[in-house]
Amino acid sequence: MAFEHLYLSDLDKTFLRSDLSISDYSLRVWNEAVAAGGRLSVATARSLTGVGGLLKALDMREPMILLDGVMIARMDGEILHLNALDRELGEEIISIARASISSSPLIVGLEEDGKESFVYPERPNIYQQELLSTFHNDRRVIEMGESRAMDRNLKLVFMENEERSAILEDELRATLGDEIEIKRSDDPYIDCWFVTVLHPHGDKAHALQKLEEIEELSAEETTVFGDSHNDIGLFDYAGRKIAVSNAIDELKRRADIVLQRSNDEDAVAHFIAGEMKIGE
Numbered sequence: 001m002a003f004e005h006l007y008l009s010d011l012d013k014t015f016l017r018s019d020l021s022i023s024d025y026s027l028r029v030w031n032e033a034v035a036a037g038g039r040l041s042v043a044t045a046r047s048l049t050g051v052g053g054l055l056k057a058l059d060m061r062e063p064m065i066l067l068d069g070v071m072i073a074r075m076d077g078e079i080l081h082l083n084a085l086d087r088e089l090g091e092e093i094i095s096i097a098r099a100s101i102s103s104s105p106l107i108v109g110l111e112e113d114g115k116e117s118f119v120y121p122e123r124p125n126i127y128q129q130e131l132l133s134t135f136h137n138d139r140r141v142i143e144m145g146e147s148r149a150m151d152r153n154l155k156l157v158f159m160e161n162e163e164r165s166a167i168l169e170d171e172l173r174a175t176l177g178d179e180i181e182i183k184r185s186d187d188p189y190i191d192c193w194f195v196t197v198l199h200p201h202g203d204k205a206h207a208l209q210k211l212e213e214i215e216e217l218s219a220e221e222t223t224v225f226g227d228s229h230n231d232i233g234l235f236d237y238a239g240r241k242i243a244v245s246n247a248i249d250e251l252k253r254r255a256d257i258v259l260q261r262s263n264d265e266d267a268v269a270h271f272i273a274g275e276m277k278i279g280e
């Protein structure tokens with residue numbers, strides 16, 4: 001089964017350790033599995049540029065699901081599928097957020113030349129400031145002055161406390177309904193809540209269906225690994241669903257298998273090693 005299957009893993013708190021590292025063991029298992037003919041890839045909220053740095057040591061031959069499902073791309077930058085919010089809808093989202101809680105988003109978008117931009121407001125709030133402090137000398141990061149949407153908005157990200165994020169989510173859902181996809185979750189690294197607004201098909205569920213079509217696989221030939229709310233779509237459409245031990249209870253209830261190991265114990269790599277009979 002290993003050679004016919006696609007193994008698709010979330011990154012943060014699933015395949016990556018909590019310090020965002022990849023252990024020597026996980027690195028070895030991944031690369032040996034691919035060398036043996038295994039089909040391994042990732043499904044993550046991170047961008048193409050973001051995974052390029054984190055996963056540079058991995059042998060990545062299969063397409064990746066990126067930005068929570070907005071994009072399917074190869075590691076070399078080839079974009080196979082894209083669902084972006086247009087400028088008009090992006091402006092409406094910004095206007096609703098400004099009117100309801102006086103909030104401005106971070107915007108991840110694509111320029112005309114296909115390069116990513118990470119655009120932030122002139123006066124970022126304390127949570128946005130903390131996130132921006134991690135982007136040292138990153139040429140993608142651009143101050144926009146007054147918030148405005150791009151022609152191709154991959155995602156709009158609002159960072160607020162729990163109460164304000166809930167107000168914003170309710171207002172966006174009430175106003176725009178199925179015109180958008182919304183992901184609201186508490187961040188594992190910064191003490192805040194994220195409200196991420198995407199294209200209505202910009203989720204891991206639709207992306208997995210498209211990836212199965214691209215790879216000519218049935219759902220039964222796909223195994224997914226996850227830990228949190230944004231992996232629920234993967235679990236709804238994959239043939240086999242596997243949760244790491246540190247996963248949220250809601251995901252564990254949907255899982256076919258709950259691993260005894262956590263992300264910090266290389267749970268995904270140990271499972272793949274056992275199934276593909278790679279030496280422990």
